[in-house]
Amino acid sequence: MASHLVLITQWISIVVIVLISLKVKPSESQCYPQIFNTQKLNNPRLVQAQAALEAWTHSITSDPNKITSTWSGPNVCNYTGIYCAPAPDDSTVYTVAGIDLKDANIAGSLPEDLGLLTDLHFFHINSNRFSGSLPNSFTKLSFLYELDISSNQFSGPFPQVVLAIPSLRYLDIRFNNFAGDVPSRLFDLKLDALFINNNRFQFTLPQNFGNSPVSVMVLSNNDIKGSIPSSVAKMKDTLNEIIISNTGLTGPLPKEIGYLDKVTVFDVSFNKLEGELPGSMQGMKSLEQLNLKHNNLSGVVPTSICMLPKLEHFDCSDNDFHGPLPECLFIQPKHNRENS
Structure with missing residues (x-):
């Protein structure tokens, strides 16, 4: 081999x-x-x-x-x-x-x-x-x-x-009409980039999700049930961008995302995520774009978001957050659902 x-x-x-x-x-x-x-x-x-x-x-x-x-x-x-x-x-x-x-x-x-x-x-x-x-x-x-x-x-x-x-x-098969299940073996492949977005796949992120060594992964605009597995932490050494928007993801964001210290883009917008933002997110020190828009996230946006040194874009609009957003000079305030 x-x-x-x-x-x-x-x-x-x-x-x-x-x-x-x-x-x-x-x-x-x-x-x-x-x-x-x-x-x-x-x-x-x-x-x-x-x-x-x-x-x-x-x-x-x-x-x-x-x-x-x-x-x-x-x-x-x-x-x-x-x-x-x-x-x-x-x-x-x-x-x-x-x-x-x-x-x-x-x-x-x-x-x-x-x-x-x-x-x-x-x-x-x-x-x-x-x-x-x-x-x-x-x-x-x-x-x-x-x-x-x-x-x-x-x-x-x-x-x-x-x-x-x-x-x-x-592997790039995005913007086609593939449908049905996505085999869990896909996430065991030694890929550097994976794009399967904008198809008609219906699947659940498997427990071996974190086995994927990709630097870029885009799964958006499919029908994904369940939540992000805690095994995502295993992607810390390779993952730079992950986009899973408009898929139907549920549950809270796992605290293990805090281990993704090389990720620059994290986009889980337009899903059904709920719960509070994990405090561990302060470990995502390479984040430049964080998009949480249009979910059911609640609680208070932690001030630790302000400690992310490279963050340029942060959108948490259309959620159930309460209280004022942290006053970060590099973040433009977004309107919460309760204020819109």
């Missing part, structure tokens, strides 16, 4: 260096014409990639900008939106390392043939009109590091296939 991770790290470095040095995608480079001319004739990886992309064109129902019109012939590295780089296990062989079709206004689905792109590092098709779900063949993409299918029309249950992609670190 360790050697596998080292291999991935080395390959990512190669991809980044190639992209930066060329300042264009490798497929458009004039620096290596002989490499590409040779590779297209005898490189089985690019032959396989050509088959996968050709199959994908048959699953595309609308391409008004004619992005995929260049997807023909053996020179796969010249296809629009296709990025080539040295293979992770053989730097002398070029392979398809990434796909970026964001904002292309393409409609269609994803065929199982995409599993042939076994060297793929990133797959970005955000802001299109793709529908259906993720192919089960994505389990073969053992090097896939970034998966962004946000702002499309995907539907059905949570795409379980993402749980079996070993190298995945960035």
Whole structure:
């Protein structure tokens, strides 16, 4: 496993260096014409990639900008939106390392043939009109590091296939029509960023919620039952931003959130949270934005809020707090429900 991770790290470095040095995608480079001319004739990886992309064109129902019109012939590295780089296990062989079709206004689905792109590092098709779900063949993409299918029309249950992609670190499936339960195993993945907001998921935050090592997590605009588990404290070493607004969260804020001393954004607005703010919040010393708006929180806003050295925005409006708010120079007073 360790050697596998080292291999991935080395390959990512190669991809980044190639992209930066060329300042264009490798497929458009004039620096290596002989490499590409040779590779297209005898490189089985690019032959396989050509088959996968050709199959994908048959699953595309609308391409008004004619992005995929260049997807023909053996020179796969010249296809629009296709990025080539040295293979992770053989730097002398070029392979398809990434796909970026964001904002292309393409409609269609994803065929199982995409599993042939076994060297793929990133797959970005955000802001299109793709529908259906993720192919089960994505389990073969053992090097896939970034998966962004946000702002499309995907539907059905949570795409379980993402749980079996070993190298995945960035998962963005927000703004789709996925529905139903979210598997607790999602929070055991070694992700750095997780965006599942603006779908139709219905689930409860599991007890292993705190196992997630993400730096950014956004779960907003889904139907989440129950409260924030106390295991959130386990995220203290990695978590920077957490947004769980407009989900239906209930219960009090756990005192364990006070351990989140690296969190800069904490947004649980538009929920059904109740009870008093835990005094432990003074431990959230990196907080820049704290949004508690539109809940059922009560009691007095503790003066310890004023001790948060980096706080720039604090909104506790539309709650059941009583008494005056602490007079902090950097906080603009908000109206409580009883005064509105």
